[in-house]
Amino acid sequence: MGEGMQGILGPLLLFTVFIVFFIVLPQRKKVKQEKNFDKDLAKGDRVITKSGLHGKILELNDNGTCVLETMSGKMKFERSALSIEMSQALKKSAVEVKK
DSSP states (O other): OOHHHHHHHHHHHHHHHHHIIIIIHHHHHHHHHHHHHHHHOOTTOEEEBTTOOEEEEEEEOTTSEEEEEETTEEEEEEGGGBOHHHHHHHHHHHHHHHO
């Protein structure tokens, strides 16, 4: 190897490590969290959509949609429209109120 290649090898290695630890691994964690959230959804769960709509799950369909009961009536949403963070916070606050 020439001196030019040795000079660039260190920064290239650091850049690769940075990409893996700060981009790839957090993305994998988020995908896993989304799969678990989707798998754990059940009829009767209270959820919040990403747009802020609160509702209770009435139906979970195989095509990736769900029917929510809201104060306005029944609405059909894609499961991807449900906010993981807000729904989990809602569930956590409901458990704390019961205690």
